[in-house]
Amino acid sequence: MDKAEERKQYWFVIKELTGREIKRKYSRSYLGIVWSVLNPLLSMAIISLIFSQIFRRSIENFPIYYLTGNILWQLFTGATNSAMTTLVDNKTLLIKVKFPMQVFIFARVYTALVNLGYSLVAYVVMLFVFKVTPSWTMIFSPVIIFLSLIFSLGISYILATAYVFFGDVKHLYSIILTLWMYLSAIFYPADQLKGFIHTAIINNPLFNYIDSMRKVIMLGQLPTVSDIVRMVVWAVGVYLIGHHIFNKHKNGIMQKI
Amino acid sequence: MRKSLKYVAGSFIFIFLTVFVLLDRQVLADGETAAFGSETYEWELGTSSPIGVYAKSNQNLDAVEMSIIYDAEVLEYQSGGYLAEPGLVKVSASGVNEAEYKEILSFIPRIAGTSTITIEKLHIRTMNGEDAEAAATSAAVSIPIPVGCALEDIQLNGMSIEGFNSTQTSYSMEVAADASQAELLVLPSEMQTEISDTALAVGNNIITVTTTNNGGEKARYTLNINRSEKTEQVAAQNEEPVQAEPSVVMQGNNSASARNQIIFATVMVVLVLLLFSLIILKINLMRKNKEQQKRQERIKRQADRKTAEAKIRKPQKVKASIEEQSLRSERQKAEIVIAAKHITMEFKREKDEATSVKELFIRTIKRQRSYEKFRALKNVSFKIHKGDVVGIIGTNGSGKSTILKIISGALAPTKGTVEVDTRKIQLLTLGTGFDFELTGRENVYLNGAIIGYTREYIDEKYDDIVKFAELEGFMEEKVRNYSSGMVSRLGFAIATIRDTPEILILDEVLSVGDMFFRKKSEARIKEMIHGGSTVLIVSHSPSVIKNNCNRAVWIEKGRLRAIGNPAKVCEAYEKMQETS
Numbered sequence: 001m002d003k004a005e006e007r008k009q010y011w012f013v014i015k016e017l018t019g020r021e022i023k024r025k026y027s028r029s030y031l032g033i034v035w036s037v038l039n040p041l042l043s044m045a046i047i048s049l050i051f052s053q054i055f056r057r058s059i060e061n062f063p064i065y066y067l068t069g070n071i072l073w074q075l076f077t078g079a080t081n082s083a084m085t086t087l088v089d090n091k092t093l094l095i096k097v098k099f100p101m102q103v104f105i106f107a108r109v110y111t112a113l114v115n116l117g118y119s120l121v122a123y124v125v126m127l128f129v130f131k132v133t134p135s136w137t138m139i140f141s142p143v144i145i146f147l148s149l150i151f152s153l154g155i156s157y158i159l160a161t162a163y164v165f166f167g168d169v170k171h172l173y174s175i176i177l178t179l180w181m182y183l184s185a186i187f188y189p190a191d192q193l194k195g196f197i198h199t200a201i202i203n204n205p206l207f208n209y210i211d212s213m214r215k216v217i218m219l220g221q222l223p224t225v226s227d228i229v230r231m232v233v234w235a236v237g238v239y240l241i242g243h244h245i246f247n248k249h250k251n252g253i254m255q256k257i
Numbered sequence: 258m259r260k261s262l263k264y265v266a267g268s269f270i271f272i273f274l275t276v277f278v279l280l281d282r283q284v285l286a287d288g289e290t291a292a293f294g295s296e297t298y299e300w301e302l303g304t305s306s307p308i309g310v311y312a313k314s315n316q317n318l319d320a321v322e323m324s325i326i327y328d329a330e331v332l333e334y335q336s337g338g339y340l341a342e343p344g345l346v347k348v349s350a351s352g353v354n355e356a357e358y359k360e361i362l363s364f365i366p367r368i369a370g371t372s373t374i375t376i377e378k379l380h381i382r383t384m385n386g387e388d389a390e391a392a393a394t395s396a397a398v399s400i401p402i403p404v405g406c407a408l409e410d411i412q413l414n415g416m417s418i419e420g421f422n423s424t425q426t427s428y429s430m431e432v433a434a435d436a437s438q439a440e441l442l443v444l445p446s447e448m449q450t451e452i453s454d455t456a457l458a459v460g461n462n463i464i465t466v467t468t469t470n471n472g473g474e475k476a477r478y479t480l481n482i483n484r485s486e487k488t489e490q491v492a493a494q495n496e497e498p499v500q501a502e503p504s505v506v507m508q509g510n511n512s513a514s515a516r517n518q519i520i521f522a523t524v525m526v527v528l529v530l531l532l533f534s535l536i537i538l539k540i541n542l543m544r545k546n547k548e549q550q551k552r553q554e555r556i557k558r559q560a561d562r563k564t565a566e567a568k569i570r571k572p573q574k575v576k577a578s579i580e581e582q583s584l585r586s587e588r589q590k591a592e593i594v595i596a597a598k599h600i601t602m603e604f605k606r607e608k609d610e611a612t613s614v615k616e617l618f619i620r621t622i623k624r625q626r627s628y629e630k631f632r633a634l635k636n637v638s639f640k641i642h643k644g645d646v647v648g649i650i651g652t653n654g655s656g657k658s659t660i661l662k663i664i665s666g667a668l669a670p671t672k673g674t675v676e677v678d679t680r681k682i683q684l685l686t687l688g689t690g691f692d693f694e695l696t697g698r699e700n701v702y703l704n705g706a707i708i709g710y711t712r713e714y715i716d717e718k719y720d721d722i723v724k725f726a727e728l729e730g731f732m733e734e735k736v737r738n739y740s741s742g743m744v745s746r747l748g749f750a751i752a753t754i755r756d757t758p759e760i761l762i763l764d765e766v767l768s769v770g771d772m773f774f775r776k777k778s779e780a781r782i783k784e785m786i787h788g789g790s791t792v793l794i795v796s797h798s799p800s801v802i803k804n805n806c807n808r809a810v811w812i813e814k815g816r817l818r819a820i821g822n823p824a825k826v827c828e829a830y831e832k833m834q835e836t837s
Contacts, residue, residue, distance in 0.1 A: 013707060224387060
């Protein structure tokens, strides 16, 4: 097998694993993949119902504000939560596979991306419904999605490695995610908080991605240079750290499993 | 190959970053405006009059700085900002945190007539830390002429001004190019008037006529006289009136931003084209490399065969049992496909291991983490030749699975090396790797992909797999509903469908399953051996080994106990089991 063929095969494995994840996720449901489209819409409807009144003055076009934050948040949690357990879930496939173990982590993160693709269908429709004026800055939203994906991949590496050794990580992470969600200003305006919490939100990398996405989509503005630098540094930094940790413990993971 | 991929990825990121950074600078003055409460004002002479100045943005403002210019002779500044010098008021604020900032300035009109107030400069900083400037804007102020100040007529160069009206205070007119001096005659002549410099330069000139009545009140008539130019037109542009400047600036801004947008659109298009050409270049490179590699591989394979044959002919000094040597003569021409050399595998096992983060943390602090080295394999060496069917036997926990993992490349040994082409290995363990929520068909593709089949290959062999597993009509059913026999048949079929899987490892596969399947799979293995496959069978059942293998390896407690003829090795193994 030469390199190109190998890469093709690698891609085939990722696609098969991703296909499995998606089929599995909706294996007993009627609507199946439609849920990926419906889910963000319904949660948008509910959250908007309550919070759009509260934040009527400070947030213009609340549903889109929420939806923009939510789809990126779902990408992140979907990727990290499922990638965390992937090595343990695929124990039996692990020794059979002809590729590095990363393939399982990639597959789960890619699954989250595919899911995002379906959610984007709903998102685009909502952009029309709520009459968001199209702006050329929207071209840069894929870049932001890509960067947040790299960031998620880095976190996934760390979590997947940790979960092999400690089962508690799963429970701990769900708590951390709750905190993290509130610090990402998904359904409220970030400037309404003051002091320490405000600093925490501003420095939260996820908020960074979400905020930039909002600027690009809703305001027709580009993120500032410092925004871009932070987004790139977080994505690349976390990815490298995660990759390093994973590689260092590779043998340990196999022994443990 | 990998390098070119890096280049492409690198340039991709670079391009987007540059575009990002470049475009970021262009965001200036987008939605920022300076404005007055109204476009025109009518004020009374001598009474304090308010005027509202606004800074607006589509984002929340943090800091605002405005410079407002007015005619200090006509208006007297009273309050609302900070008087930098007569004619220039500054307004600044910080910590606004709203999208609009408003300030009320007060002026007292001192001379009747018309005047303008201009927000010459508006500098804002948004809450996000962006700086922006807005275009200048003006408001017109008119002050009614008091009794006794009104003129009846003004004559310019002997001609009455067209459309003169004593209540209108501002006029525009043109004079010929040779008129270098304006001669003004003001009626009524007994009125106390003051006329500014009447010399006319080429272009626009402003001449004011200020009247004063008995009460000391003043009014001002303004004449905009344009002396047409014969000579160069350029000179005129330099002398445009102050009042016209704002609109000129605004136009400049608009056209500049439009131009910038066009520039960036072109830059974007060029970059995208660049990216595409890079990708196309890369694909071409890949194709070329592919062909080259194929050619090289063909040559290499031929060379390999020659050297391998040569190697085997050389006498080898290997410590081995007597049977091994006698067998070697038969297999002298066979290639060595697996060579395990002095493999030692140590697991660092923690005594009474921490299973939670909390426990680990506490123990690390207390320094109670003691390790125990557990040797799963101790200095194991063996060689397996092409076409061999080797049985690995041993009791549970003796290290059989560890050695399989090491051979298949999943684990790296602590010491020693394994020489084997892991890509050729096909590992089959029973009933594992199936997703029970998926259908049989989906599992074939998933498992096939994982053990290295391409999509085309599975498409081609799909019917054969189903036929061998005898699962016609069940493939669209979920594996959840399969019997264990069906699952193992399917697993076996997928793993052995390849014409010659070069190395097949069977982990406890043959000892389970119904009689019929066992016969069938044993037949298939024999078929494969004829096709040149090497088979490793792992089992703790001696009968399986004796029936299928031509060599046996006995591993006990991590040590290599015996290697050689299966019958003899199994005999020794059974004897040990009886005694223990």
